[in-house]
Amino acid sequence: MTTGFFDGIAPVRYEGPDSTNELAYKHYNPDEVILGKRMEDHLRFAVAWWHSFAWEGGDPFGGQTFIRPWHPQDDMGRAKLKADVAFELFEILGQPFYCWHDADIRPEQADFAGNLKTLEEITDYMGEKAEGTGTGCLWGTANMFSHRRWMSGASTNPDPEVFAWAAATVKGCMDATHKLGGQNYVLWGGREGYETLLNTDLNQELDHMGRFLNMVVDYKHKIGFKGTILVEPKPQEPSKHQYDYDAATCIGFLRKYGLENEVKLNLEQGHAILAGHSFEHEIAVAAAEGMLGSIDMNRNDYQSGWDTDQFPNNVPEVALAYYHILKAGGLGTGGTNFDAKLRRQSLDAVDLVAGHVGGMDICARGLKAAAAMIEDGGLEDALKARYAGWETPEAQAMLGSDLATIQARVLSEGIKPEPRSGRQERLENYVNRFV
Incomplete structure (x- = not known):
């Protein structure tokens, strides 16, 4: 015996994305x-x-x-x-x-x-x-x-x-x-x-x-x-x-x-x-x-x-x-x-x-x-590319170094970084391909 509160409403089933039934799952398929x-x-x-x-x-x-x-x-x-x-x-x-x-x-x-x-x-x-x-x-x-x-x-x-x-x-x-x-x-x-x-x-x-x-x-x-x-x-x-x-x-x-x-x-x-x-x-x-x-x-x-x-x-x-x-x-x-x-x-x-x-x-x-x-793997590839510089031996050694040693390296090697694009708009466009 039911309470009658949901009378006339059948159990909801997966019917696929083409269904026009408002009480059917179009995307939620539990067994997929x-x-x-x-x-x-x-x-x-x-x-x-x-x-x-x-x-x-x-x-x-x-x-x-x-x-x-x-x-x-x-x-x-x-x-x-x-x-x-x-x-x-x-x-x-x-x-x-x-x-x-x-x-x-x-x-x-x-x-x-x-x-x-x-x-x-x-x-x-x-x-x-x-x-x-x-x-x-x-x-x-x-x-x-x-x-x-x-x-x-x-x-x-x-x-x-x-x-x-x-x-x-x-x-x-x-x-x-x-x-x-x-x-x-x-x-x-x-x-x-x-x-x-x-x-x-x-x-x-x-x-x-x-x-x-x-x-x-x-x-x-x-x-x-x-x-x-x-x-x-x-x-x-x-x-x-x-x-x-x-x-x-x-x-x-x-x-x-x-x-x-x-x-x-x-x-x-x-x-x-x-x-x-x-x-x-x-x-x-x-x-x-x-x-x-x-x-x-x-x-x-x-x-x-x-x-x-x-x-x-x-x-x-x-x-x-x-x-x-x-x-x-x-x-x-x-x-x-x-x-x-x-x-x-x-x-x-x-x-x-x-x-x-x-x-x-x-x-x-x-x-x-x-x-x-x-x-x-597109987002993961983009992350790896952005942080790839940290994979070099010099970058890893720097994390275990000290300020004076790092300064000496910057002077001796003439390090002069140039900014690189974060590519945000391109990554947002990438996400939109999937949603």
């Missing part, structure tokens, strides 16, 4: 082999519980526009109905994973014991629903930013009782993720940052955040969780100064607190844009440090200055992201989570299906373009 691996195993798609089911259609200037049978989300009956609808969508889309925050899947209770009880109950229910479906948990996480208790942060909060609530909450969410067979556990700082230094001890807050994350890693090993611990960079929003601003900031933080071999990054397209970067920049930075873990796929509206979390629709951007992912060896235990939501005017159930279908097709097109560029 790309660089020796199935497309599904490259992309590892996940549906986000919060945007797809918990979000009610509000924005900073207006309230709820979505009227769903599971709203308001204030009791276990509606929480289970929401899970029923979720697994119906998973059956329609056929994607292999889902992701969740605790607040997405259970109603808020009056105390921590109540929150833990309902979390355990709903994740038991989700585990039963998942049996035999082929859809599993990519990652779980704790929402430590929405409730007023988190207004001054979680692990960075000046109140030690909030730190304690945060630690207890993360333990419960890690236990639930482990129970569901989750392949990762994510910590997004949310409000781990500050509004003003007038009331902030920055050093203490960073130390507490570092200690908290070490506790998370210790607990992972204690319970035998084999998944990857991930942190997610995001600048400014919601705090004016976020401690997890971008990939480079997070990498520096992880190294400072001895976590560089234990924690990787979950990177989001929209967050990269808010930080003033491109998505491929963030991916390349994480990959260079061996800390690329997973990605949240979406896009922002470039005409607004906040995180709009729209479904991706830009093939060149997505292709460059997957190019760097493929060069780094893939996503490992991570995946492509659609941290994307419908526009608040897109009210119908079919809109939710169509948003994911379009996003999955865009990612499939980007992946195929990225793989074609790697097989062609």
Whole structure:
């Protein structure tokens, strides 16, 4: 028996690029082999519980526009109905994973014991629903930013009782993720940052955040969780100064607190844009440090200055992201989570299906373009040519030399460098051949 929410919508199938069926995959063919691996195993798609089911259609200037049978989300009956609808969508889309925050899947209770009880109950229910479906948990996480208790942060909060609530909450969410067979556990700082230094001890807050994350890693090993611990960079929003601003900031933080071999990054397209970067920049930075873990796929509206979390629709951007992912060896235990939501005017159930279908097709097109560029080798050849001078014995010896010796060589050899073209336009034209 179904909930009826998706009545009349059949499971989505691959029909090829010539199909005019809006609810068919034109490019996402799970079994197509790309660089020796199935497309599904490259992309590892996940549906986000919060945007797809918990979000009610509000924005900073207006309230709820979505009227769903599971709203308001204030009791276990509606929480289970929401899970029923979720697994119906998973059956329609056929994607292999889902992701969740605790607040997405259970109603808020009056105390921590109540929150833990309902979390355990709903994740038991989700585990039963998942049996035999082929859809599993990519990652779980704790929402430590929405409730007023988190207004001054979680692990960075000046109140030690909030730190304690945060630690207890993360333990419960890690236990639930482990129970569901989750392949990762994510910590997004949310409000781990500050509004003003007038009331902030920055050093203490960073130390507490570092200690908290070490506790998370210790607990992972204690319970035998084999998944990857991930942190997610995001600048400014919601705090004016976020401690997890971008990939480079997070990498520096992880190294400072001895976590560089234990924690990787979950990177989001929209967050990269808010930080003033491109998505491929963030991916390349994480990959260079061996800390690329997973990605949240979406896009922002470039005409607004906040995180709009729209479904991706830009093939060149997505292709460059997957190019760097493929060069780094893939996503490992991570995946492509659609941290994307419908526009608040897109009210119908079919809109939710169509948003994911379009996003999955865009990612499939980007992946195929990225793989074609790697097989062609044009970008790699251009890089090798640009840096070829460093392959000479003289250049390599210089790296182990000193300033005085190098100066003497410049004088004796009459070195007088002339600038060389970076060929950017030609390389951009090259990329456009594939997208």
